[in-house]
Amino acid sequence: MESVITEAVKLLDEAGDSALTFRSLASRLGGGVGSIYWYVSGKEELIERAADHVMTQVLRDTEQFEDGDAIEDLRGTAVALFEAVADRPWLGSYFMRSAALRPSSLRYFERVGQHMMRLGLDPLASFNAASAVVGYVIGIAADLGHQPPEEVVDRTVTREEYFARTVGDWRDLDPEEWPFLHSIVDVFATHDDTEQFLAGLDLILAGLRIQAGS
Amino acid sequence: MESVITEAVKLLDEAGDSALTFRSLASRLGGGVGSIYWYVSGKEELIERAADHVMTQVLRDTEQFEDGDAIEDLRGTAVALFEAVADRPWLGSYFMRSAALRPSSLRYFERVGQHMMRLGLDPLASFNAASAVVGYVIGIAADLGHQPPEEVVDRTVTREEYFARTVGDWRDLDPEEWPFLHSIVDVFATHDDTEQFLAGLDLILAGLRIQAGS
DNA sequence: GATAAAAATAGAACAATGTTCGATAACATG
DNA sequence: CATGTTATCGAACATTGTTCTATTTTTATC
Numbered sequence: 001m002e003s004v005i006t007e008a009v010k011l012l013d014e015a016g017d018s019a020l021t022f023r024s025l026a027s028r029l030g031g032g033v034g035s036i037y038w039y040v041s042g043k044e045e046l047i048e049r050a051a052d053h054v055m056t057q058v059l060r061d062t063e064q065f066e067d068g069d070a071i072e073d074l075r076g077t078a079v080a081l082f083e084a085v086a087d088r089p090w091l092g093s094y095f096m097r098s099a100a101l102r103p104s105s106l107r108y109f110e111r112v113g114q115h116m117m118r119l120g121l122d123p124l125a126s127f128n129a130a131s132a133v134v135g136y137v138i139g140i141a142a143d144l145g146h147q148p149p150e151e152v153v154d155r156t157v158t159r160e161e162y163f164a165r166t167v168g169d170w171r172d173l174d175p176e177e178w179p180f181l182h183s184i185v186d187v188f189a190t191h192d193d194t195e196q197f198l199a200g201l202d203l204i205l206a207g208l209r210i211q212a213g214s
Numbered sequence: 215m216e217s218v219i220t221e222a223v224k225l226l227d228e229a230g231d232s233a234l235t236f237r238s239l240a241s242r243l244g245g246g247v248g249s250i251y252w253y254v255s256g257k258e259e260l261i262e263r264a265a266d267h268v269m270t271q272v273l274r275d276t277e278q279f280e281d282g283d284a285i286e287d288l289r290g291t292a293v294a295l296f297e298a299v300a301d302r303p304w305l306g307s308y309f310m311r312s313a314a315l316r317p318s319s320l321r322y323f324e325r326v327g328q329h330m331m332r333l334g335l336d337p338l339a340s341f342n343a344a345s346a347v348v349g350y351v352i353g354i355a356a357d358l359g360h361q362p363p364e365e366v367v368d369r370t371v372t373r374e375e376y377f378a379r380t381v382g383d384w385r386d387l388d389p390e391e392w393p394f395l396h397s398i399v400d401v402f403a404t405h406d407d408t409e410q411f412l413a414g415l416d417l418i419l420a421g422l423r424i425q426a427g428s
Numbered sequence: 429g430a431t432a433a434a435a436a437t438a439g440a441a442c443a444a445t446g447t448t449c450g451a452t453a454a455c456a457t458g
Numbered sequence: 459c460a461t462g463t464t465a466t467c468g469a470a471c472a473t474t475g476t477t478c479t480a481t482t483t484t485t486a487t488c
Contacts, residue, residue, distance in 0.1 A: 001466075022446065032467035034448085039465095043446065096310050096356045101380060106395075113394030125413070127398040127405065132354070132414025139353015140346070142310045166315060180327030181320075184341040191341065199339070200346025203421030210420050215437070236475065246438035248477085253436095257475065 001031045004039045008050045017090045020047075048102060051094045055104035058084045062111060070118040071205050077112055078137050082197055085141035092142030109134055119212040129208055136204060137197075144193045215245045218253045222264045231304045234261075262316060265308045269318035272298045276325060284332040285419050291326055292351050296411055299355035306356030323348055333426040343422055350418060351411075358407045 007029055011020050022043070026033045040046045061080045065073035085091045095105070112133055116126035157165075167189045175182045221243055225234050236257070240247045254260045275294045279287035299305045309319070326347055330340035371379075381403045389396045 021444080023444090026467095033446095034468065035466050037447075093307065093310055096307055097360060110392055110394050113398065117394055117397065123398045124401045124405075126394070127401050128410050128413035129417065130394070130398075131410055132350070132417055135354040135357050135414065136346070136350045137353075138357065139351075140349040142356075143349050143352065146311060178324055180324050180331055180340070180344070183331065184327065184337045184344075187338045187341050191338075196342050196345055199342035200349065200418070203343065203346055203418045203425070204414070205421070206424050207417030207420035210424075211417070235473080237473090240438095247475095248439065249437045251476075 001029055001035055001039075004029065004036055004046070005049045005053055008046055009053050012050060012090045013088060017093065020090075047090070047094055048098065051091055051098075052102065052104045054084055054088065054091055055108060059104065059107055059111070062108075065115075070115050071209060074112065074115040074133065074208075075201065075205060077115065078133055078201055079198070081108065081134075081137050082141045082194075085138060086145040086193065086197075089142070089145045092138065092145055095138045096142060119208065121212060125211060129211070132204060133201075136200065140197050140200060144197070215243055215249055215253075218243065218250060218260075219263045219267055222260055223267050226264060226304045227302060231307065234304075261304070261308055262312065265305055265312075266316065266318045268298055268302065268305055269322060273318065273321055273325070276322075279329075284329050285423060288326065288329040288347065288422075289415065289419060291322075291329065292347055292415055293412070295322065295348075295351050296355045296408070299352060300359040300407065300411075303356070303359045306352065306359055309352045310356060333422065335426060339425060343425070346418060347415075350414065354411050354414060358411070 004025070008020060008025055011025060011028065022033050022036055026036060029035075036046075040049065058080055062077045065076045068076075085095070101109075109130060113126060113130040116130050119126070121129060167185060170178075170181050170185045170188070173181060218239070222234060222239055225239060225242065236247050236250055240250060243249075250260075254263065272294050276291045279290045281287075282290075299309070315323075323344060327340060327344045330344050333340070335343060381399060384392075384395050384399045384402070387395060
């Protein structure tokens with residue numbers, strides 16, 4: 001009954017948000033429902049600790065970025081968090097729900113901020129910029145990584161079929177009324193989530209470079 | 215028993231996510247629990263329709279931005295959504311949970327995209343940029359607008375006291391280990407959420423200007 | 429106006445969930 | 459061994475979304 005947190009993370013990763021119930025977790029641990037409460041005050045803390053568990057790993061992965069180009073290090077730091085959140089929808093919704101100032105996420109914020117300091121920005125600018133980067137990462141990752149609708153989860157429809165159907169729907173819309181959607185439907189059909197994330201991140205970083213230069 | 219959706223929105227706005235239960239909604243409408251199911255297929259659709267309700271208003275508010283400077287219009291369009299989401303935590307989590315391709319949010323995406331087209335970006339760049347802007351707005355808004363912890367909701371602690379406590383916690387951290395947090399704690403103590411949002415948005419827009427120029 | 433069909437309402441019953449609680453067991457320490 | 463701490467368990471409870479069936483109200487038709 002020791003590894004409550006690690007087992008919770010496994011459950012979340014395998015089957016998503018809704019799969020984590022005290023009963024399913026208990027049976028997986030081979031114990032009773034009530035026992036979990038000895039390790040954890042409630043579901044809130046359970047998810048919190050699970051999130052911390054993952055964030056600790058992210059923090060380890062981003063330690064390497066220290067002495068390169070500040071912007072490049074910033075980039076790597078952002079990508080690491082993005083990847084962690086993108087394939088963990090539950091992490092994204094946790095970040096959204098709960099304040100981002102829990103120890104581990106605060107550490108991440110600090111790390112991003114330290115890169116900002118290397119750019120020579122004043123406190124206000126670096127605070128705003130760090131918030132923007134972290135907010136963007138979480139926002140996009142949570143958006144891209146969210147659970148697909150029921151059909152896909154039920155396996156009655158594959159992810160690809162669902163995606164293809166969306167593309168088809170867009171193509172069927174009135175081109176007069178939806179000129180933009182029509183203009184991008186082809187690139188959307190072949191787009192890659194990570195590349196999309198990076199493109200937006202580079203916009204922010206480009207803006208940052210300007211601000212740092214002046 | 216007509217205004218199920220509008221009453222649901224009121225409930226959500228007044229007391230947040232967790233306050234919207236079928237029973238509370240029913241008693242507010244002066245009817246029975248089961249009746250709601252005649253208008254709505256389930257809770258999923260209820261929230262979806264509530265979100266649509268708000269998004270329709272946002273779309274109306276952003277109609278004005280059409281013939282100004284493309285970047286400025288983009289800015290106004292983004293701010294309108296930000297404000298709507300920032301004081302509606304439930305809207306943010308809805309966006310995160312459910313795909314952003316419901317009719318009303320798709321319309322918003324289209325509108326942002328049309329501004330991108332005016333910048334003369336190629337399809338891939340405009341798709342990425344539109345996604346970045348929308349993702350940033352939702353991400354930051356959801357982050358800033360999330361429900362404060364229990365104490366504040368319980369009214370045992372005011373929002374200001376809670377904020378002040380956070381600032382105090384930061385000041386107490388080891389300055390060696392948390393140089394960034396210490397450098398920004400003063401601007402954090404007096405910061406304004408909307409300004410913070412705008413600062414980040416301007417980074418993206420600055421990056422966009424460069425991209426549009428080349 | 430009567431009657432039938434449709435629209436709308438109501439609330440009891442159900443299943444799933446987080447949580448509380450008191451009763452034990454296992455274990456360490458003197 | 460005695461005793462207190464650590465750890466486990468599952469029954470009971472309250473709160474949710476949802477289903478179902480019965481009933482009322484409205485509308486349409488003759």
